[in-house]
Amino acid sequence: MLSIQPNEDYILTILKKLLDTPSPSGYTHAVMKLVAEEGAALGAGLSWNEKGGLILSVEGLDPSRTVGLSAHVDTLxxxxxxxxxxxxxxxxxxxxxxxxxxxxxxxxxxxxxxxxxxxxxxxxxxxxxxxxxxxxxxxxxxxxxxxxxxxxxxxxxxxxxxxxxxxxxxxxDARPVITPSGFIKSRHLDDKASVAALLGLLESIKREGWKPLHNLSLLISNYEEVGHGASWIPGEISELIAVDMGVLGDDLSCKETDVSICAKDSTGPYDYTMTGRLIELAQDLGIPHAVDIYPQYGSDASAALRGGANIRAALIGPGVHASHSMERTHKQAVFNTAKLLAAYVGAN
Known part of the structure; x- marks a missing residue:
């Protein structure tokens, strides 16, 4: 099991840049340019879909399969x-x-x-x-x-x-603030906190020199908030983890310091084996996490499944309070999201 130490300064710095760049759905060219330049600097291959979504690719030890990780940079x-x-x-x-x-x-x-x-x-x-x-x-x-x-x-x-x-x-205006106690409060942590976690994953690959077990495609989508962010994904992807905020509220156990693992949302249950593996890895790594069900929620993985993608899918992300309002998470949830993803995609 691969265990990385995320570069905390890097993740918080790139998150602040993302939050300070306006990107409502349909108006994401500036933030996509930022993510593309960052991905290229970290050694990822770049490609684009026709509606402006970005795909960052990393070669794995075994190229016979491709694992997809998605996060969306568009906002309300x-x-x-x-x-x-x-x-x-x-x-x-x-x-x-x-x-x-x-x-x-x-x-x-x-x-x-x-x-x-x-x-x-x-x-x-x-x-x-x-x-x-x-x-x-x-x-x-x-x-x-x-x-x-x-x-x-x-x-x-x-x-x-x-x-x-x-x-x-x-x-x-996002108005991002990082408090001395480690809270990150801002608009649009949905889903720029997850994009920062994915870039933190790439930074770790470059800095620590490790490789994913299989080819890795990071999908940065730009229409998730209006329902069709990852409705098309590259055909070689066999499984997709949507990385998106975890919801806090009544009848939910997730906290702002947790990595959320969603078992079911409005689309239906996520893949049993993938979800179970994520839970097992979180337990083994001692990562604070919560397994919850979000009936009012949809993700990029939901869009891919509705679009007919022949994939297995799962959903995780940092816990976020007051979603679609003035949101708040904790830096440890963002760092641990990157850590859990690395354990899932990395070679043993």
Whole structure:
């Protein structure tokens, strides 16, 4: 059983870079460039699918099989749905989240010309001084939310002159913080924490000079939050581990310091043998972990299975509190995710 020591400084540094790079689903070119450059520097082969997903490849000792590991770099976000007469923006969601989770959040509007503008997401009744009870009771749904642009605009024409248009992307400020106690709090830990773990795995391969038992394909998908991130995967992959956040909540045992091993999600049960092997390795390595069931959850492995891939599949990842909101995990969960993956793919 291979046991690695992840480079903790490297993983936290690359995670911060990922979190600071806006990448709502459909607007991931900048973060994909970052991951591709990092993967190449770590010695991985690069290839792309037609929708912009990245495949990082590593040669194994036995090339007769290929194991896939996937993580998604796309995040929740929004787009400009319309420009209101008063110069605010109506938005439409990209990905599944509640409006309550983004109220009062700072954001960036990305125009197709390349210009960006900052703003704040608010309800249409943002002040208790002006709207009394209505400010508290108004439903936080899309039609009652707007983006206040940080520019001198008083109407729709002023906004259009800035170059802002319907269909422009809106990213939410991640605001990443690593606390002295080791917590990582930020938006978009789903799933940039897992991408950092995969890059940490590659860094370990290069630094420690070990090889995976079989060929390894790391799929960095860019449409997972809208359901089709890994709906196509290379045909040579025989088994796929989706690396995505573990959920915390009622009826779940996962903690922020744990590696989550998901036995079943909305797609159905994951592969019995793969899941059992991951549990066994976590136990042998003394990795804090939890086995849970996520009925409201789907992963890249789910998308691959629905897309007809002839694979076995499993799902693991660092435990994340307040998923699809202001999220938090612990650095040990991210490091241990990389450690468990190395044990699974490495030669004995």
């Amino acid at each position: 976000g929004a787009m400009v749905r319309s420009i209101r007469p008063d110069g605010t923006l109506r938005l439409t969601s990209v990905g599944g989240f509640t409006m309550y989770s983004i109220e009062n959040e700072y954001c960036v509007i990305h125009t197709r010309s390349g210009k960006t503008y900052t703003g704040t997401i608010l309800s249409t009744r943002p002040s208790a001084h002006a709207y009394t009870a209505d400010a508290r009771d108004i439903k936080r749904i899309e039609e009652n939310m707007e983006v206040r642009i940080d520019e001198l605009v008083s109407g729709k024409d002023d906004v259009l002159k800035l170059g802002i248009a319907v269909g422009d992307f809106i990213s939410f």
